[in-house]
Amino acid sequence: MTANRQIVLAQLPGSDHLGPQHFRLNVAEAGAPGEGEVLLKILYVSLDAANRAWMQGATYRAAIESGDVMAGGALAEVVASKADHLAPGDLVFADTGWQEYAVLPAKHLAKIPRMEPLTHLLSVYGVAGLTAYFGLLDCGQPKTGETVVVSAAAGSVGSIVGQIAKIKGCRVVGIAGGAEKCKLLVDELGFDAAIDYKSETVRKALRAAAPDGVDVYFDNVGGDILEAALFNMNTHGRIACCGAVSQYDGAAPSHGPRGIPGLIVTKRLTMRGFIVSDFSAGNEQALTDLQTWVADGRLKVREDVLEGLESLPGALVGLLAGENVGKRMVRVA
Amino acid sequence: MTANRQIVLAQLPGSDHLGPQHFRLNVAEAGAPGEGEVLLKILYVSLDAANRAWMQGATYRAAIESGDVMAGGALAEVVASKADHLAPGDLVFADTGWQEYAVLPAKHLAKIPRMEPLTHLLSVYGVAGLTAYFGLLDCGQPKTGETVVVSAAAGSVGSIVGQIAKIKGCRVVGIAGGAEKCKLLVDELGFDAAIDYKSETVRKALRAAAPDGVDVYFDNVGGDILEAALFNMNTHGRIACCGAVSQYDGAAPSHGPRGIPGLIVTKRLTMRGFIVSDFSAGNEQALTDLQTWVADGRLKVREDVLEGLESLPGALVGLLAGENVGKRMVRVA
Numbered sequence: 001m002t003a004n005r006q007i008v009l010a011q012l013p014g015s016d017h018l019g020p021q022h023f024r025l026n027v028a029e030a031g032a033p034g035e036g037e038v039l040l041k042i043l044y045v046s047l048d049a050a051n052r053a054w055m056q057g058a059t060y061r062a063a064i065e066s067g068d069v070m071a072g073g074a075l076a077e078v079v080a081s082k083a084d085h086l087a088p089g090d091l092v093f094a095d096t097g098w099q100e101y102a103v104l105p106a107k108h109l110a111k112i113p114r115m116e117p118l119t120h121l122l123s124v125y126g127v128a129g130l131t132a133y134f135g136l137l138d139c140g141q142p143k144t145g146e147t148v149v150v151s152a153a154a155g156s157v158g159s160i161v162g163q164i165a166k167i168k169g170c171r172v173v174g175i176a177g178g179a180e181k182c183k184l185l186v187d188e189l190g191f192d193a194a195i196d197y198k199s200e201t202v203r204k205a206l207r208a209a210a211p212d213g214v215d216v217y218f219d220n221v222g223g224d225i226l227e228a229a230l231f232n233m234n235t236h237g238r239i240a241c242c243g244a245v246s247q248y249d250g251a252a253p254s255h256g257p258r259g260i261p262g263l264i265v266t267k268r269l270t271m272r273g274f275i276v277s278d279f280s281a282g283n284e285q286a287l288t289d290l291q292t293w294v295a296d297g298r299l300k301v302r303e304d305v306l307e308g309l310e311s312l313p314g315a316l317v318g319l320l321a322g323e324n325v326g327k328r329m330v331r332v333a
Numbered sequence: 334m335t336a337n338r339q340i341v342l343a344q345l346p347g348s349d350h351l352g353p354q355h356f357r358l359n360v361a362e363a364g365a366p367g368e369g370e371v372l373l374k375i376l377y378v379s380l381d382a383a384n385r386a387w388m389q390g391a392t393y394r395a396a397i398e399s400g401d402v403m404a405g406g407a408l409a410e411v412v413a414s415k416a417d418h419l420a421p422g423d424l425v426f427a428d429t430g431w432q433e434y435a436v437l438p439a440k441h442l443a444k445i446p447r448m449e450p451l452t453h454l455l456s457v458y459g460v461a462g463l464t465a466y467f468g469l470l471d472c473g474q475p476k477t478g479e480t481v482v483v484s485a486a487a488g489s490v491g492s493i494v495g496q497i498a499k500i501k502g503c504r505v506v507g508i509a510g511g512a513e514k515c516k517l518l519v520d521e522l523g524f525d526a527a528i529d530y531k532s533e534t535v536r537k538a539l540r541a542a543a544p545d546g547v548d549v550y551f552d553n554v555g556g557d558i559l560e561a562a563l564f565n566m567n568t569h570g571r572i573a574c575c576g577a578v579s580q581y582d583g584a585a586p587s588h589g590p591r592g593i594p595g596l597i598v599t600k601r602l603t604m605r606g607f608i609v610s611d612f613s614a615g616n617e618q619a620l621t622d623l624q625t626w627v628a629d630g631r632l633k634v635r636e637d638v639l640e641g642l643e644s645l646p647g648a649l650v651g652l653l654a655g656e657n658v659g660k661r662m663v664r665v666a
Contacts, residue, residue: 059599060568222594235393241594256589261555261574264606266392271604273597 002030006099007312009070012055015251018320023070023313030101033082038106040076042096044305045312046122047319047328048073048156049220049245056248060275061095069097070312074332075112075121076102086111091118093126098312100332123156123327124290124301127276131242132160133286134279137168139240139272140216144169147210149229152220152245153194154181154302156327161218162191163299170216173209175202175225177322184325189300203228213237221246227257233267241273249320302326335363339432340645342403345388348584351653356403356646363434366415371439373409375429377638378645379455380652380661381406381489382553382578389581393608394428402430403645407665408445408454409435419444424451426459431645433665456489456660457623457634460609464575465493466619467612470501472573472605473549477502480543482562485553485578486527487514487635489660494551495524496632503549506542508535508558510655517658522633536561546570554579560590566600574606582653635659 010024033039050059051072057063064071074097078090083106086092092109096102112121123129135157142148148165152158153174162185165172174185174194182194193209195202202225206214213234219226222244229239247253263269279286293299304324306315309332319328343357366372383392384405390396397404407430411423416439419425425442429435445454456462468490475481481498485491486507495518498505507518507527515527526542528535535558539547546567552559555577562572580586596602612619626632637657639648642665652661 053595053599060601219594226594227589241597243598244595247595253591253595254588256560256591256593258586258589260589260593261552261559261604261606262386262577262580262586264574264604265576265608266386266606268393268606268608268611269604270606271594271597271602273594273599273601273603275598275601278601 002101004028004030004099004101005309006069006097007309009055009064009066009068012064012066017249018052018055018317020313020317025310026069031103033080033103035082036106037082037103038078038086038092038109039080040092040094040096040102040104041079042074042076042100042102042332044075044119044122044329044331045096045098046073046075046127047312047315047324047330048127049243049248049320051316052248052320053243056252069099071095071097073127075118075126081106083107091121093121098309100309119303119305119327119329120301122329123303124160124294124299125287128156128327129160129290130279130283130286131276132157132164133290134276134282135240135242135274136161136164136216136218138279138282139274140218140238142168142170142216145171146215147171147173147212148216148218149173149175149206149210149214150218150220151175151225151229153185153191154325155220156324157242158218158220159185159189159302159326160299163189164293165216166190167293167298171210173206181325197225203231206232216240218242219244223247223253223257227259230257230259230263230269233263233269235267237267237269239269239271241271245320304328306330308332335434337361337363337432337434338642339402339430340642342388342397342399342401345399350582351385351388351650353646353650358643359402364436366413366436368415369439370415370436371411371419371425371442372413373425373427373429373435373437374412375407375409375433375435375665377408377452377455377662377664378429378431379406379408379460380645380648380657380663381460382576382581382653384649385581385653386576389585402432404428404430406460408451408459414439416440424454426454431642433642452636452638452660452662453634455662456636457493457627457632458620461489461660462493462623463612463616463619464609465490465497466623467609467615468573468575468607469494469497469549469551471612471615472607473551473571475501475503475549478504479548480504480506480545481549481551482506482508482539482543482547483551483553484508484558484562486518486524487658488553489657490575491551491553492518492522492635492659493632496522497626498549499523500626500631504543504545506539514658530558536564539565549573551575552577556580556586556590560592563590563592563596563602566596566602568600570600570602572602572604574604578653637661639663641665
């Protein structure tokens with residue numbers, strides 16, 4: 001009998017900021033797979049702003065309820081299998097939740113080729129990389145010479161969005177919190193300019209950093225920064241709506257950005273929401289491109305790996321506060 | 334020497350409601366065309382909610398300034414021409430402004446085939462019909478069996494949008510102001526349901542009228558009704574942003590609809606703004622389709638024709654208050 005330590009969402013945060021007090025440790029049994037199921041050992045848990053959004057209600061997945069093992073995606077290894085297509089030692093990505101072991105139906109799980117470092121399977125070759133790739137290229141459709149702006153630019157997705165936009169020949173402006181992140185965007189990741197939303201007025205700073213206007217805005221944050229981008233968009237501009245992290249951790253926003261729909265009409269903008277699984281038919285090409293860019297050094301991978309199951313609550317709270325640079329994850333085993 | 338009576342925008346309304354006091358009558362000379370110009374006699378002036386938006390600042394055209402002849406599109410006849418491609422008697426559609434005669438450069442004017450009734454050239458075969466056609470079909474992309482919702486549904490564009498959606502095999506819900514308009518939508522124009530936004534809570538009424546959710550929302554109004562639609566959209570729904578008449582006649586709105594960008598992301602919606610000229614390459618096919626539908630009785634044309642240049646200010650003020658059913662225009666000559 002194998003013990004399975006779990007982090008349970010003890011209490012929904014409601015409209016409060018999420019804190020460690022909303023979680024508790026639980027010890028259960030690892031269990032055994034039934035017919036068509038696998039027993040997984042969790043290696044790395046992915047931290048994502050969406051984890052917090054799932055506490056607000058049903059989204060593209062069911063809401064998390066208090067008492068549930070906290071939900072989250074993870075890279076995991078098959079320990080025991082009663083499914084034909086998976087064998088012990090195989091790697092999968094699954095919504096295992098925050099625990100050491102999980103028994104899951106195998107039907108929707110696919111074996112992932114093993115690689116070094118494993119962490120890249122959660123960052124550049126995982127949801128973050130694919131989200132950046134499809135959101136920028138399919139929703140944003142940037143053309144050479146256009147100006148691309150991305151918010152949460154030092155985060156897991158934003159840091160990749162900006163670099164892909166540079167590879168595509170665009171002028172790239174990142175919006176991030178703090179001088180240190182902004183410096184990293186320009187000096188290390190090759191962004192043309194960066195705006196510190198904590199110390200600058202974004203609408204005005206954007207006008208200076210994007211003097212020809214904004215053709216593509218990749219929105220990770222919503223709220224005032226989305227509004228600032230709207231006012232700087234060019235005619236026929238595209239806004240890829242990836243997330244709204246400014247609005248996840250607290251009370252639901254009482255209103256949306258000004259300029260909607262007025263600026264959408266007069267500038268003939270397209271705003272498009274997406275999640276990465278909408279584009280899974282293109283995964284193979286995307287991974288080929290991402291691997292090529294990483295191999296030739298044009299795409300730098302930033303990761304932020306914390307240690308131990310117990311660090312998960314703090315890791316998410318910190319992510320929502322903008323602590324991390326690049327893809328945050330927790331190594332569980 | 335021919336007198337040319339004109340309606341001048343004497344004073345910008347600013348954040349007030351537009352009223353007759355903002356206009357004055359002026360008498361000028363009709364003038365004569367210079368090289369490459371034509372002298373036009375205005376037959377019918379088109380009234381459009383956008384006329385009011387043009388007073389708020391630059392949009393897809395320059396702002397109207399106080400002292401200007403009030404801007405507006407019109408069906409006009411060439412009286413004298415110094416341009417090779419236009420001759421006296423030819424019909425054109427042009428931004429002539431509110432006056433009896435206009436001298437304009439001929440470069441961007443195209444001869445329109447004469448037809449009976451002439452008014453159809455401003456309604457179903459004019460900007461209104463083409464806006465409905467392209468906005469619904471290109472931006473909305475409705476599929477058979479889907480639910481299409483349109484606001485300002487008894488107006489010039491909305492009344493056509495709903496009927497085209499029915500022709501395409503959709504369930505159609507119109508949102509309009511007042512029981513009379515709602516009755517007309519269902520009884521005369523074949524809408525499946527209508528919501529009176531003046532007496533119903535739109536968000537709740539939409540849930541009842543569109544029990545399977547909304548796949549396409551054609552937005553003419555913005556504001557609270559857009560918000561109500563957002564909350565009723567289905568995954569992968571499309572919002573065609575045509576206008577925001579709720580926000581033109583008064584102070585600029587202090588905020589946008591709730592749910593942006595949250596609902597855009599989680600439902601993977603596409604919001605797309607457009608103006609009809611973006612689609613001019615498709616005009617021929619559009620006009621063929623519209624003519625076919627009118628001829629076989631599936632598309633009913635509603636027009637609201639007022640008489641005399643002096644009635645223009647009141648006609649626009651009334652349009653902004655939702656007075657008209659179908660395409661409003663003023664016969665000037």
